[in-house]
Amino acid sequence: MEPEGAVAARRVFAEHAKGAPSGESEVAVRLRRVTKRFGSKAAVDSLSLTIDQGSVYGLIGPNGAGKTTTFSMIAGYLRPTEGSVEVLGFAPTAVDELRARVGVLPQDALLPASDEVGEFLVHLARLQAVPFKEAIDAARSALAGVQGGDWWRQRCGNLSHGMAKRVALAQAFLGDPDLVLLDEPTAGLDPRVAWEVRHFIQSKRGRSTIVISSHNLQELEQICDGAAILDRGRVIAAGRMAELTASNDEIRVKVARGTPRGSGAGAVPLQVLRDLPAVKTLDYDDEGFEIVVQFDRKQADAEAVIGHVLSALLENQVRISGVTKGRSLEQRVMDLT
């Protein structure tokens, strides 16, 4: 149950954001052939990307892929060398139009050390055009949302890394903006705090469009509806998470180590499996002991195919170690980059 103050504060933010053309466009973020060069080096090279409103979207890629540069251009910190960036229908630097509609968690920005947490959040809320009293409510609500209600009077400079990250997260979600950009939200956090942060982000699903740039692929796979995989400044794959992991048209079955292929008891009966309904292709990796089945999703869904395949394997007394729908995001990224 949400506290009354939080609801009131959100209403105030919504009222102050009136006049902005919210909902006019279904697109939250659009990058058109964006290039960013630092000297002669192109960190982002003719990158195009569209992120729909209401989605939780991940920016994925190895170090130097251009994730943070792309993120920084969306947030208006960096100016593209070429191309255009549009955020909720406006240039990212159109502060007046985007005021209170965009929240950002920058990856490595330090909180102002001499400010108290409460006054820092109130100050930011006031810059979002919220009157003083409501700004206090909004700041308290945002801080409570990250389990930091007790930190109000603490100096930002005295916070631990995890606490500072959560305060930064609170300022990003201050007033429930339409679009929230999060750069490495769980980097450097211990597993418990990281779990709490993930939980907090998931609790915001549906209220805001959330764009997350992260190295943590497991986390992104859990949280995101869609993602773009970047490498060397370009998008090499983008789409819904199910498409990226092929979870709608591929299943993978792990069998016990040493399982041979063949028709005898305890062996993988490849021909029997290939003849199952909806199966398009089937491969067995003798080294990884994994069966990869691609199927026609129009004929059967993943669960039905899993049922058929497991029945056939059990009938042949094959020992099964595990089943997954599609590849993990990590595998997909490793394949592509």
Next chain:
Amino acid sequence: MNPVHEIGLLAARELRRGIRSAKGIALGALTLLGAFVASLVCVWIEGADRAKGSAESTQAYVELKRQLLEQATGDAKFAAYLASIPTSLLIFLKITVWLSPLLVALLGFDAVSGELQHRTVRFWTVRSRRWSYLAGKFVGLWGLVGAVTLALNVLAGSVALARGYVTPGELVRWGARAWFVAFCISGAWAAVATFISSCFRTPILALLTTFAAFFVSWIAGAGGFVSRQRQALDAGIAPHMAWYEYAYPNAYDTLLLSPETTKVLTALGILVGFMAITLAAGSFVFERRDI
């Protein structure tokens, strides 16, 4: 949001930060201590002046001052006006004006560069226009220096009052005028410091560049002053300021202290223009840079 409101919020935060930070507290304490010593020195100078020769009566003392000032400025009207200002306040004003660039540089060098270095600025640029962020920093710094200058003037005035060299009426009248002059001039220094601070990510580079810029400006002012004094000695009449002296904000103190309203307004106009142009240039650069 109204830009004035936005700048007000940013400036108020900057003031809080300046007063509260370790640097602000240390500088404030040192400045007040130094000001106390300086005000004792000013009062001692006035006491020594008063005790000199036959100038025992206030009237004779003021006349002596008038003659000296007329020699220095070549302007009889201005000299007569200036002679009525208590010596200790006048000397203290000179000290304040001379030291204000140092105070501005030390208080303002990291106002923007410090937040660029640690990328703290990123929390603000999604919520405020970049130019108003810069303007807020400037107003905050100017306000802080103004508050410190006010405290210094109150301190110096109190010492002079305690010694009986000024009456409460004179203290309010001339003290306010002296503070106003120092405040206006420090605005120009604050604008330059804010501009330079916004150009660097490394605060120490901002500090060194600020010192260098202020030194070049001081050279222009000092060069012009020396040249004028030489000409005054040779010709017996003090000439007008050379063109390059206008690049030295402290050179406007004479105009700001003038009894002629047009001269005061001219100095104010030039100083406001100086601040506006400096900030406009700073905003132009800051709007276009990556942060």
